[in-house]
Amino acid sequence: MNSSDKIKVMIVDDHDMVRIGLRTYLMLEPRLDIIAEAGNGKEALQWLEARKEEEHPDIILMDMMMPEMDGIEATRSVMAKFPAIKIVMLTSFLEDDKVYAAIEAGAVSYVLKTVSAEELIYAINGAFKGMPVMTADVSQALTRGLRQRTAQSGDEDLTEREKEVLLLIADGLSNKEIAEELHISIKTVKTHVSNLLMKCEMEDRTQLAVLAHRKGWAKRA
Amino acid sequence: MNSSDKIKVMIVDDHDMVRIGLRTYLMLEPRLDIIAEAGNGKEALQWLEARKEEEHPDIILMDMMMPEMDGIEATRSVMAKFPAIKIVMLTSFLEDDKVYAAIEAGAVSYVLKTVSAEELIYAINGAFKGMPVMTADVSQALTRGLRQRTAQSGDEDLTEREKEVLLLIADGLSNKEIAEELHISIKTVKTHVSNLLMKCEMEDRTQLAVLAHRKGWAKRA
DNA sequence: ATTGTCCTCGGTCTAGAGACCGAGGAACTC
DNA sequence: GAGTTCCTCGGTCTCTAGACCGAGGACAAT
Numbered sequence: 001m002n003s004s005d006k007i008k009v010m011i012v013d014d015h016d017m018v019r020i021g022l023r024t025y026l027m028l029e030p031r032l033d034i035i036a037e038a039g040n041g042k043e044a045l046q047w048l049e050a051r052k053e054e055e056h057p058d059i060i061l062m063d064m065m066m067p068e069m070d071g072i073e074a075t076r077s078v079m080a081k082f083p084a085i086k087i088v089m090l091t092s093f094l095e096d097d098k099v100y101a102a103i104e105a106g107a108v109s110y111v112l113k114t115v116s117a118e119e120l121i122y123a124i125n126g127a128f129k130g131m132p133v134m135t136a137d138v139s140q141a142l143t144r145g146l147r148q149r150t151a152q153s154g155d156e157d158l159t160e161r162e163k164e165v166l167l168l169i170a171d172g173l174s175n176k177e178i179a180e181e182l183h184i185s186i187k188t189v190k191t192h193v194s195n196l197l198m199k200c201e202m203e204d205r206t207q208l209a210v211l212a213h214r215k216g217w218a219k220r221a
Numbered sequence: 222m223n224s225s226d227k228i229k230v231m232i233v234d235d236h237d238m239v240r241i242g243l244r245t246y247l248m249l250e251p252r253l254d255i256i257a258e259a260g261n262g263k264e265a266l267q268w269l270e271a272r273k274e275e276e277h278p279d280i281i282l283m284d285m286m287m288p289e290m291d292g293i294e295a296t297r298s299v300m301a302k303f304p305a306i307k308i309v310m311l312t313s314f315l316e317d318d319k320v321y322a323a324i325e326a327g328a329v330s331y332v333l334k335t336v337s338a339e340e341l342i343y344a345i346n347g348a349f350k351g352m353p354v355m356t357a358d359v360s361q362a363l364t365r366g367l368r369q370r371t372a373q374s375g376d377e378d379l380t381e382r383e384k385e386v387l388l389l390i391a392d393g394l395s396n397k398e399i400a401e402e403l404h405i406s407i408k409t410v411k412t413h414v415s416n417l418l419m420k421c422e423m424e425d426r427t428q429l430a431v432l433a434h435r436k437g438w439a440k441r442a
Numbered sequence: 443a444t445t446g447t448c449c450t451c452g453g454t455c456t457a458g459a460g461a462c463c464g465a466g467g468a469a470c471t472c
Numbered sequence: 473g474a475g476t477t478c479c480t481c482g483g484t485c486t487c488t489a490g491a492c493c494g495a496g497g498a499c500a501a502t
Contacts, residue, residue: 014335015239015242015313015334015335016242016335016336016337016338017239017242017243017245017246017334017336017338017341018236018238018239018242018334019242020241020242020245020246021236021237021238021239021240021241021242021243021245022238022242024238024241024242024245025238025241065313092236092286092313113236113238113239114235114236114237115237115238116237117237117238120238159477159478159479160478161478161479169427170431171431172423172424172425172427172428172431172432174424174425174458174459175458175459175460176458184479184480184481185480185481185482187480187481187482187483188479188480188481190459190460190461191479191480191481192479193459193460194460194461194462197460197461202393203393203395204393204395204459204460204488205427205459205460206390206393206426206427206430207393209427209430209431209434210391210392210393210430210434210439211393213430213431213434213435213439214434218431218434380447380448380449381448382448382449382450383448395488395489396488396489396490397488405449405450405451406450406451406452407451408450408451408452408453409449409450409451411489411490411491412449412450412451413449414489414490415489415490415491415492418490418491425458425489425490426489426490
């Protein structure tokens, strides 16, 4: 533990030009050292797994929207395997539920891509000390996201099957289509849907779909 | 008109780090000269209007998603007032209808932010000659976008009232609740819903809600 | 004046959604 | 063995959703 050591940073973003921009940003702060880059979450994980923990970065600048494996999922995986790494989530947009999802996944900070170099460096320094740095708009989005979370009790007490059904509902499938997709009776689907409605305190499948999308559970394709 | 003149480029993007990355990209090609930058379409227009045409750029690299005035709208305005300028649209995502909208607005090329420096320079050189440069994925999206348009396109040919109803559906409201919210009969709501289902080529309100969320139309709170 | 679009509202009808009742089997825990 | 949870499936019921039919008034464009 040498306090004079540089902060090792890894950049994960699918856009080459953004990575270049970030590199230029971080070159302004001599204490920062960019030791690795990756084009998506999968690449980042593979890079980390192929190396010893001593070679790992202190900070990962993680883009939210990426092909293969997005920032949320990648953050979850990285935190599960290498909890020592601090992750700063980078994004272009401010979506309440995404902010919450990022924090829940284990990200220390959540930074908009509109930041200046100084702000980003400040956020990285803060993250290195384990201190989340939030701009006003982000923290507002977070509280809104939290309100949504705490509002409905049924968070993760859904069974695996129920989660499957919920995702299909969030994809716009009817009960019949879900039954065919899962190779079960339409009656069983109805049972799951009823349980979902009860647990999530929703009134119909449309509200379930909305819920899933707001929480970021639904697939984007 | 000197053929040895440099190609004058203007960069319009709300992300400082992307602008830095783009500058670094374009510095690789000495024939390119970055003469201006702007953070959104409005700024870009103001900059152009405040200067003589001789000082105008040959090429504008225009980001699609921006605050104040987005890339589509800005392209339309620029083309209306300064048709000599060639616009290369830059974007992070590949949405079929957006590609079409960009071309329709007057953009010469449509380039993903995942491009390398060489590809971008190639696209700029092509645009300078008035030749659209498309990667395979973009041109596929364009044809798909065209198919959607010519077929029916569930895009923006919705009436104001229909958009209102769609947003409420995307919020999880029932027909009865929508009727109360808008102070109209439940019968009228049903009419709007039926029209929405037809125009958007969806089968039920849940799919409408999913569509709205995927397109980013739905409100978050 | 005519055409067209939009918003409004009504009736009827069918199919799906969802509530509520039941139950059996599998897997796990104590 | 007893209890629990989960997944499965059935019947019956009510209610909403949505399709399809109609129509009238407001408003703008030509």
